[in-house]
Amino acid sequence: MHPKNSTPLSDTQYPDQGDPDLAPKVAAIVPEDKQHAVVALLIAERAHASTWWTILNEMRCRKLLPDWALKMGAGSHPSYDKYDADCRASNLAMLAYDGHLNALIYPCSEFAPRNAESQNVAREPGGAQ
Template sequence: MSRPYKEIAETAISDLYEAQEALGNMHAIFTLMLQHFSEDSTGNAFAQLGILEANDWSSKIYQWCECMENEMDDAKEEAQKASPLPHYLLSQRSNEVAEAISAERTHATRWWTHLNEMRRRKELPDWVSAGVGTHDEHDLMLESRKAVNQALFGSDDLGGAQQYREVAL
């Protein structure tokens, strides 16, 4: 299955920002080196060179990300101006949307389960554990899933067997 160009571009932008952050970390290391090596040492010279390279590449990455984000904004505006899709494409898109929502829900449920387990083992800070992974939060998640299904597909059926809590933990 091929990924849409938009998803590829968004992933690329995210990866570039992470690379820029890594360059920032390298910059910090080189700055520390400058503080620990005397000005006439080889280590100091390498640190200065590293700072220049990190700054140069960080600037290039930032400019590239800005350019890509602008291009994506332009593409989004053009897509909004485009004529509506024919019916057979709308049906295909509905299936794609349903699959995407299902994948997102699987991911969200997985993380809810992890957070719930961490909350039960008291591995989360108090400010996080207060509302994370609780039965009430799970019930809210199911309600919002029903609302999305109703809005998009005209049915609040969540599909498949949904695990509702039967016994309070």
Template sequence: MSRSYKAIAETAVQDLYEVTSAFDSVSAIFTLMLEIFPEDSTPHAFAQLGTLGLKDWYTKVYQWCECMENEMDDANVGAQKAPPLPHYLLDQRSSDVAEAISAERAHATRWWTHLNEMRRRKELPEWVAAGIGTHDEHDLMLESRKTVNQALFGSDDLGGDQQYRAVVLE
């Protein structure tokens, strides 16, 4: 699972607010101790120290929450004001992605071909050779390429790849 930095920050702020609620609960315990134990007792002194420490931490955490919320608000406003990428940059990125995918596919096809040839020459262990170079595997590869193209470019077109088998696979 992959979350955006914004989602992580929002979760962190919510968690910190929950910490302040926990501080309130602990503070209630210290307040009760202050009421029950005599002023000259050790538990009363501990309750006073605890109350002071909690107030300090409560303030720090609450200020941190407010700061983070302000930063996230500023980031949201900045993101909304940011101009969209110029069309030529989008085209260039699409072109770069298409080239990278094409290079990866050429590499994968080269290795698939080598493994298929090794399978045909019976140079692979049976457990490896069982799924290499079959019609089903080739069809699966073409389908996955179509899926990637559809997701990235909105088209099933495989470009220069042929959607049929030019040679009979064994």
């Protein structure tokens, strides 16, 4: 850590870096056999909410929102931060999971190289497709 930075990173900034032994143990309220379906539904619902927030944010930036919506904080970054915190709290309560839900449906290992001999299959810029 840089000597001028006296604020250490918290587990919420990088949840994957936290010590799992120190994390509080939380019981999920959704049974394990139903979690995949619930996760898929939550992802779909949150995609809609994210789209709506993006539209409101663009309208706010272009000064197209009415005053009453501006007073509510519609499309603002603090409103998105509150939404994100509520989503994380819901994930923890329902699924006992503290992370991005897409990781449960699409694990990173599906896209990671399998071994040291894996080849980079990215196309060269400007090359033939």
